[in-house]
Amino acid sequence: MNNLHGIIFAYESDSRLRELTQHRNSSSIPYGGRYRIIDFMLSNMVNAGVTDVGLIVHASYQSMLDHIGSGKDWDLSRKHGGLRILPPFGYADGKHQATYGGRMDALAGVYSYIQKIRQDYVVLAGGDMAVNLPLADIYDFHLKSGADITAVCTHKPKGDPRGCIYFNIGASGRVSDVSVRPQLAMGCESLDVFVMSKSLLLSLVEHCAAHNIFSLSEGVLQPMSSTLRIVPYVYDGFVARVQSVAGYYERSMDLLDPAIRADLFNPSRPIRTKDQSNPSTYYSPNSRSVNSLIADGCVIEGEVENSILFRGVYVAKGAKVSNCILMQSTSIKEDVVLKYAITDKNVTVEPGRMLMGHSTYPIAVAKNATV
Amino acid sequence: MKKECVAMLLAGGQGSRLYALTSHVAKPAVPFGGKYRIIDFPLSNCVNSGIDTVGVLTQYRPLELNSYIGNGQPWDLDRSDGGVHILPPYMREGEQGTWYKGTANAIYQNIGFVDLYDPDYVVILSGDHIYKMDFADMVALHKKTGAACTISVLEVTLEEATRFGIMNADENDQIYEFEEKPAHPKSNLASMGIYVFTWSKLRQYLIDDEADPNSSNDFGKNIIPNMLGAGEKLMAYRFKGYWKDVGTIQSLWDANMDLLTSDFSSGFNLYDIEWPIFARSPTRPPHFTGKDAVVTHSLVTGGCEIYGTVEDSVLFHSVTVEEGAVVKGSILMPNTVVKAGATVEYAIVAEGAVIGENAKVGAVPEGDSTDRGIAVVASGVEVGAGAVVAPKAMITANVSAEKEEK
Numbered sequence: 001m002n003n004l005h006g007i008i009f010a011y012e013s014d015s016r017l018r019e020l021t022q023h024r025n026s027s028s029i030p031y032g033g034r035y036r037i038i039d040f041m042l043s044n045m046v047n048a049g050v051t052d053v054g055l056i057v058h059a060s061y062q063s064m065l066d067h068i069g070s071g072k073d074w075d076l077s078r079k080h081g082g083l084r085i086l087p088p089f090g091y092a093d094g095k096h097q098a099t100y101g102g103r104m105d106a107l108a109g110v111y112s113y114i115q116k117i118r119q120d121y122v123v124l125a126g127g128d129m130a131v132n133l134p135l136a137d138i139y140d141f142h143l144k145s146g147a148d149i150t151a152v153c154t155h156k157p158k159g160d161p162r163g164c165i166y167f168n169i170g171a172s173g174r175v176s177d178v179s180v181r182p183q184l185a186m187g188c189e190s191l192d193v194f195v196m197s198k199s200l201l202l203s204l205v206e207h208c209a210a211h212n213i214f215s216l217s218e219g220v221l222q223p224m225s226s227t228l229r230i231v232p233y234v235y236d237g238f239v240a241r242v243q244s245v246a247g248y249y250e251r252s253m254d255l256l257d258p259a260i261r262a263d264l265f266n267p268s269r270p271i272r273t274k275d276q277s278n279p280s281t282y283y284s285p286n287s288r289s290v291n292s293l294i295a296d297g298c299v300i301e302g303e304v305e306n307s308i309l310f311r312g313v314y315v316a317k318g319a320k321v322s323n324c325i326l327m328q329s330t331s332i333k334e335d336v337v338l339k340y341a342i343t344d345k346n347v348t349v350e351p352g353r354m355l356m357g358h359s360t361y362p363i364a365v366a367k368n369a370t371v
Numbered sequence: 372m373k374k375e376c377v378a379m380l381l382a383g384g385q386g387s388r389l390y391a392l393t394s395h396v397a398k399p400a401v402p403f404g405g406k407y408r409i410i411d412f413p414l415s416n417c418v419n420s421g422i423d424t425v426g427v428l429t430q431y432r433p434l435e436l437n438s439y440i441g442n443g444q445p446w447d448l449d450r451s452d453g454g455v456h457i458l459p460p461y462m463r464e465g466e467q468g469t470w471y472k473g474t475a476n477a478i479y480q481n482i483g484f485v486d487l488y489d490p491d492y493v494v495i496l497s498g499d500h501i502y503k504m505d506f507a508d509m510v511a512l513h514k515k516t517g518a519a520c521t522i523s524v525l526e527v528t529l530e531e532a533t534r535f536g537i538m539n540a541d542e543n544d545q546i547y548e549f550e551e552k553p554a555h556p557k558s559n560l561a562s563m564g565i566y567v568f569t570w571s572k573l574r575q576y577l578i579d580d581e582a583d584p585n586s587s588n589d590f591g592k593n594i595i596p597n598m599l600g601a602g603e604k605l606m607a608y609r610f611k612g613y614w615k616d617v618g619t620i621q622s623l624w625d626a627n628m629d630l631l632t633s634d635f636s637s638g639f640n641l642y643d644i645e646w647p648i649f650a651r652s653p654t655r656p657p658h659f660t661g662k663d664a665v666v667t668h669s670l671v672t673g674g675c676e677i678y679g680t681v682e683d684s685v686l687f688h689s690v691t692v693e694e695g696a697v698v699k700g701s702i703l704m705p706n707t708v709v710k711a712g713a714t715v716e717y718a719i720v721a722e723g724a725v726i727g728e729n730a731k732v733g734a735v736p737e738g739d740s741t742d743r744g745i746a747v748v749a750s751g752v753e754v755g756a757g758a759v760v761a762p763k764a765m766i767t768a769n770v771s772a773e774k775e776e777k
Contacts, residue, residue: 032656032657033656033657034656034657034673072444073654256659258659258676261656261659264656265655265656270653270654271654271656272654273654275445275652275654277445277647277648277649277650277652278406279404279405279406279641279642279648279670280404280405280406280641280670280671280672280685280686280687281658281670281671281672282631282642282669282670283666283667283668283669283670283671284667284668285667285668286667287666287667287668288665288666288667289660289664289666290660290661290662290663290664291660291661291662291664292659292660293656293657293658293659294657294658294659294660294671295657295658295673296406296657296672296673297642299642308657309657310657
């Protein structure tokens with residue numbers, strides 16, 4: 001049995017995601033043509049041999065449960081261990097009706113679960129980041145470095161600084177200072193993935209609960225950077241954080257670059273997702289598809305350019321789709337012109353309609369809407 | 372636990388007329404239609420018809436088929452009672468076991484398996500046809516008429532009838548005579564090789580057939596004529612819709628191309644949500660079409676990277692078509708690579724084969740011939756840079772430009 005346990009924070013949501021999080025939390029936003037953001041961190045863990053994963057959810061998690069199911073698509077439907085979904089416990093006493101105040105608060109909410117973890121080490125990670133992390137190497141690095149906490153970070157910041165944490169790395173190679181949500185990026189951007197021992201995690205959760213500390217970054221990393229040995233693990237591969245509609249759009253379009261796809265979809269660490277048994281995509285005799293990423297189960301009769309199409313999208317004759325992200329089962333009818341738009345699941349655009357956004361402000365059409 | 376109906380799927384055939392495509396796998400495991408293997412069609416039909424217990428009888432090259440079926444999860448056939456079971460021939464105590472001697476003998480050797488579920492009816496299927504069929508409807512007819520056996524039939528032209536097993540039936544569709552490939556057919560009802568039997572009846576006929584040393588232990592040659600001869604009630608079930616035997620290179624190619632008919636009226640609709648075809652498929656990212664890609668009238672699957680031209684073709688997962696390459700009227704199975712400037716026309720390229728730069732495989736047939744002269748490149752074969760593979764050629768070993776293959 002692998003000695004690393006996974007905990008994924010999948011309760012977080014960002015209001016800047018507008019229509020995209022109307023029906024779901026950030027972790028279950030569709031990404032990359034056939035995935036949900038959560039698939040990446042779940043797959044990272046499974047690819048590192050992790051067999052037990054706890055998924056902390058709070059509100060709007062129906063979409064997540066529907067996607068994850070029993071965890072069988074990640075081989076996490078097990079007799080022992082496997083996937084555990086952890087909704088808030090104890091609504092009755094009035095606690096935790098509002099969302100968690102931070103990751104330590106969320107961990108305190110599942111304290112009894114942490115106590116029962118079978119493994120000696122735990123990796124904590126957010127569920128709202130698309131990245132293909134070499135987690136087995138990170139775990140190995142943690143064991144060898146003798147760190148109290150291994151903190152994964154990158155030299156190539158991609159996030160909005162006001163939503164990120166930055167590490168200052170001291171001469172000793174340890175994290176010497178932590179900046180939380182600054183105006184400008186400074187140092188290494190944290191990928192919010194941490195490896196530590198179960199015993200340290202338990203003592204930190206107890207400490208924070210007793211002192212009314214909710215935040216991992218401000219309540220633990222920042223004040224304890226001198227007492228705890230926090231060692232950075234630098235990963236400079238592709239990372240997509242989902243923090244705003246515009247950011248989501250940019251990070252999606254990054255996938256049209258073959259080098260980025262090769263990094264994110266590294267075949268030796270495959271990203272798994274819910275299997276839907278879609279047939280292949282059908283191209284009609286007069287279709288056109290250029291510089292686009294197209295999932296299975298689509299029917300393309302019109303023209304598609306610089307776009308990402310999820311499973312089961314229909315583009316009718318005469319329709320022109322460019323620079324768009326069309327999520328699952330979007331139906332684009334005859335002669336529609338669509339530019340710089342993001343259509344959520346099951347959106348229908350009626351014949352002849354025109355919708356145009358801009359790369360800096362893509363139009364997002366909410367789930368199930370008809371234009 | 373008792374089941375009303377159990378399906379037995381005959382998947383032991385070599386499929387020798389598919390030549391190089393079945394040198395390593397049994398015919399039912401041959402990839403089909405971009406995402407599937409042939410066996411997905413009968414298996415999905417079982418599940419969609421509400422049959423949850425399926426025995427798959429294997430014999431020839433079973434390894435890939437076994438691992439493909441696994442625990443049956445992609446078809447929802449991972450059941451705590453029933454589900455899908457692989458049934459190879461086996462040894463018995465005190466006597467020598469034998470290979471399956473014929474279709475009837477294969478079922479005979481597994482009477483014990485069927486008896487585990489004590490079914491009222493058994494559906495016998497073969498693993499080499501592409502079709503959608505509601506077996507529940509066929510079983511309902513079987514029950515209503517009180518037949519011992521119901522045989523699914525397809526109306527063909529009298530000309531075609533000479534190539535099929537033909538059922539001669541009265542006005543109520545009760546069969547009174549069976550003729551194998553008749554020179555002068557009396558009816559146009561061709562057997563599709565799909566049978567529903569009342570298990571208690573079939574069980575006895577299988578035992579009697581096994582005791583006959585002159586029998587070839589075959590449903591069409593022995594069991595059906597024996598039942599007719601004994602005066603059993605045999606009914607024809609008229610099937611309407613798409614049905615194709617994919618036992619030859621030409622018919623396999625034709626059936627793949629039938630998936631490209633856009634109105635789905637004459638071809639086969641894979642997008643029908645009422646009757647999904649399930650498959651075990653690896654998770655691959657969406658396919659990518661490059662800046663200069665041209666993709667028309669084709670099926671393309673996850674993991675493909677297309678930078679060249681693809682027309683009238685079926686691409687399975689993870690196929691690469693490089694810049695300037697042209698793929699036309701072809702079937703490219705998983706993980707094949709068509710390098711820059713290569714041309715692949717009217718060909719079937721099996722899994723993992725590599726077509727080198729500026730190589731030329733097959734050709735567009737001249738005139739209106741129904742013989743399309745399909746070239747076949749076997750799995751894992753490398754066609755070297757600049758090499759030429761003639762139409763209708765069957766390539767089973769690496770070829771280079773110097774050693775031109777006819």
